Amino acid sequence: MRVFRLAIKELIRRPQRNALLMLAIVVSIALITSLTIVGNSANKTILEVIAKTGHTLTVKPAITEENATSLGNLTTTEVVIGKYIPETVIPEIKKLYDKAIQSGWEKRGTLLTSIGSIEKEIRIEPPTWAPRLYEKVRFKDKDIIVAGVEFDKEYFVRFWWNLSSGEWPTDATRLREVHEDEALIGGSLSTALGYKTGDRITINNMELRILGVLEETNSPDDYMLFIPLKTAQKIFNKKGLVSLLSVRAMCPQCPVGDAMVELNKTITGITAVSQLDVAQVQFDFFNMLYKFLLAVIISTIAVGIFSIFNTVTGSLYARVREIGMLKAVGASGFQLLRIFLYEQLILGLTAGIVGYTVGIGLAYILNSLLGIKAIIKLNPEYIWRALIFGVICSLAAIIYPAYKLSKIKITETFRTQWEI
Amino acid sequence: MDGFIQAIELQKIYHVGNQKIEAVKGVSLQVPRGDFIVILGHSGSGKTTLISMIGGLTRPSLGKVYIEGIDLWDLGDKELSRFRNKKIGFIFQSFSLLPSLNVLNNVLMPVIFSKKAKKDRKALQSKAHSILSDLNMADKLNSYPSELSGGEQRRVAIARSLINDPDIILADEPTGELDIRTEHEVIEIFRNINEVYKKTIIVVSHSLSWMQKAKKVIVMKDGLVQRDIADPVEILMGGHK
Numbered sequence: 126m127r128v129f130r131l132a133i134k135e136l137i138r139r140p141q142r143n144a145l146l147m148l149a150i151v152v153s154i155a156l157i158t159s160l161t162i163v164g165n166s167a168n169k170t171i172l173e174v175i176a177k178t179g180h181t182l183t184v185k186p187a188i189t190e191e192n193a194t195s196l197g198n199l200t201t202t203e204v205v206i207g208k209y210i211p212e213t214v215i216p217e218i219k220k221l222y223d224k225a226i227q228s229g230w231e232k233r234g235t236l237l238t239s240i241g242s243i244e245k246e247i248r249i250e251p252p253t254w255a256p257r258l259y260e261k262v263r264f265k266d267k268d269i270i271v272a273g274v275e276f277d278k279e280y281f282v283r284f285w286w287n288l289s290s291g292e293w294p295t296d297a298t299r300l301r302e303v304h305e306d307e308a309l310i311g312g313s314l315s316t317a318l319g320y321k322t323g324d325r326i327t328i329n330n331m332e333l334r335i336l337g338v339l340e341e342t343n344s345p346d347d348y349m350l351f352i353p354l355k356t357a358q359k360i361f362n363k364k365g366l367v368s369l370l371s372v373r374a375m376c377p378q379c380p381v382g383d384a385m386v387e388l389n390k391t392i393t394g395i396t397a398v399s400q401l402d403v404a405q406v407q408f409d410f411f412n413m414l415y416k417f418l419l420a421v422i423i424s425t426i427a428v429g430i431f432s433i434f435n436t437v438t439g440s441l442y443a444r445v446r447e448i449g450m451l452k453a454v455g456a457s458g459f460q461l462l463r464i465f466l467y468e469q470l471i472l473g474l475t476a477g478i479v480g481y482t483v484g485i486g487l488a489y490i491l492n493s494l495l496g497i498k499a500i501i502k503l504n505p506e507y508i509w510r511a512l513i514f515g516v517i518c519s520l521a522a523i524i525y526p527a528y529k530l531s532k533i534k535i536t537e538t539f540r541t542q543w544e545i
Numbered sequence: 546m547d548g549f550i551q552a553i554e555l556q557k558i559y560h561v562g563n564q565k566i567e568a569v570k571g572v573s574l575q576v577p578r579g580d581f582i583v584i585l586g587h588s589g590s591g592k593t594t595l596i597s598m599i600g601g602l603t604r605p606s607l608g609k610v611y612i613e614g615i616d617l618w619d620l621g622d623k624e625l626s627r628f629r630n631k632k633i634g635f636i637f638q639s640f641s642l643l644p645s646l647n648v649l650n651n652v653l654m655p656v657i658f659s660k661k662a663k664k665d666r667k668a669l670q671s672k673a674h675s676i677l678s679d680l681n682m683a684d685k686l687n688s689y690p691s692e693l694s695g696g697e698q699r700r701v702a703i704a705r706s707l708i709n710d711p712d713i714i715l716a717d718e719p720t721g722e723l724d725i726r727t728e729h730e731v732i733e734i735f736r737n738i739n740e741v742y743k744k745t746i747i748v749v750s751h752s753l754s755w756m757q758k759a760k761k762v763i764v765m766k767d768g769l770v771q772r773d774i775a776d777p778v779e780i781l782m783g784g785h786k
Binding site: 134138458459 | 629646650
């Protein structure tokens with residue numbers, strides 16, 4: 126038998142006490158792990174949204190929550206059915222937008238003679254405007270959303286789109302002509318309907334050829350059939366109307382927020398939303414919440430470590446006579462210290478593994494309860510952190526009492542027995 | 546200097562608050578190899594302090610302890626631990642077994658702390674078997690201390706004290722809390738260890754039953770050796786004062 130095995134046997138001897146001791150560390154690790162996983166995943170998800178949307182503004186008809194649309198298991202106010210923006214208003218919107226961007230830059234000290242010019246090393250590209258017309262149709266006993274789009278514009282605005290099969294109805298580099306009967310289908314809709322690239326689908330007596338299937342984007346786009354805007358306006362009899370305008374600013378720090386404020390203030394019947402601002406607000410709010418919760422948890426852990434220290438000290442002093450006996454039969458102070466350290470090391474590692482596992486479960490629960498909808502991503506680094514944290518907590522609590530006990534005089538440990 | 550164990554003018558002073566307690570007041574002993582000594586005395590007579598100074602458990606306030614010519618209290622913690630582990634077997638009245646280990650592992654416990662642990666594993670196990678058989682404990686190898694009687698626990702402690710083949714066995718009240726029959730069995734075991742294993746034994750006890758088997762009896766009172774009796778029968782005949 127070795128010192129390590131002796132430590133294991135001593136641990137097994139007090140299962141309840143050790144389980145309680147571990148509990149404090151497990152809870153701490155589980156809380157930190159879950160918060161870190163959710164925090165990092167949420168931030169990553171939000172950052173991805175920011176990266177995806179860039180400086181994008183969407184303009185849609187003014188709506189209330191009642192106008193929310195159900196798409197699969199998604200309910201969203203991003204897709205508005207039955208309310209429209211007349212195309213005749215679009216020039217005014219564009220004009221206001223350009224003016225607001227220009228004055229926004231000026232406010233920041235950059236003089237802009239016109240959009241598209243170069244001033245102070247900043248090249249301001251003209252924005253891309255992508256209109257959409259949404260209509261709901263009944264198809265094969267299912268409600269599906271048909272989105273009329275200008276594919277060449279959409280290609281720039283939704284730059285994160287990828288095809289899982291097929292080809293684009295348009296390609297800016299090849300300047301391919303768009304046919305009025307060509308369509309793209311969202312990934313989820315393709316699966317739900319069983320339609321794939323090359324299939325033909327008839328909407329309102331118009332036969333359309335599916336040119337490609339979009340990869341899933343975790344957005345309402347996954348549930349839509351995309352057809353040319355002109356075709357949509359024709360078959361749904363909505364000539365001169367659109368449901369949504371997406372504007373990609375095409376510059377990294379464009380003052381899109383200024384344009385949003387200006388549009389909402391000036392034009393009635395529309396709502397302009399800056400995706401970047403929304404994502405930034407979410408990001409800032411979540412960061413604040415994350416820091417607050419982390420501070421609460423760290424305070425709790427500080428108290429927890431103190432209670433672990435007390436428990437460990439108490440339990441070691443309860444073993445003082447055994448320690449005396451071990452010293453009497455030849456255990457040196459260092460060998461005794463090794464026994465205690467092994468015990469705590471095992472406890473710390475076990476607590477780390479259990480805490481990490483519980484933390485993952487908790488992360489999923491938190492994600493769902495807080496409605497963060499972050500895509501939980503596990504990082505191997507978290508398990509190492511959990512193990513190191515468990516061991517540090519465990520050892521920190523024992524080092525001082527263990528050192529003191531390893532130095533204790535043998536006769537002191539037998540005080541009641543070794544009388545003078 | 547004569548004697549396998551030599552204690553020279555041992556003195557131990559404890560400080561309790563402002564009080565100075567002189568537990569042992571200058572005791573000298575010469576113990577030849579293979580001797581079997583019993584130290585008798587009332588509680589507080591200093592007998593346990595004396596044996597713990599001889600065994601390297603309590604540092605004397607004054608005086609020297611030599612074992613085989615080695616000045617025990619000149620050794621550092623590590624050397625002293627190693628010396629105790631190799632040269633001295635201890636038997637205590639209680640708290641002597643680890644509850645988490647079975648009989649065999651309790652006996653082998655001193656080996657964990659010696660250099661022998663890594664080698665001779667099988668040889669040591671068979672030695673533990675053999676010692677436990679000699680002590681009629683062969684059928685209890687896998688039992689845990691809580692499953693043993695007081696006498697059986699004492700036998701395991703004796704077996705453990707022998708596992709490293711020490712030259713000296715120091716026992717503090719090894720028959721305390723035992724019934725008369727078990728006490729006699731344990732005393733007989735000690736006599737056998739002295740005669741068969743040729744170990745030098747120093748026992749501290751209240752019990753006069755030891756006198757029949759011991760080769761020498763020392764009676765302590767108030768921290769001093771009151772009587773040093775080479776023939777213990779004398780005590781039995783004359784009574785112990």
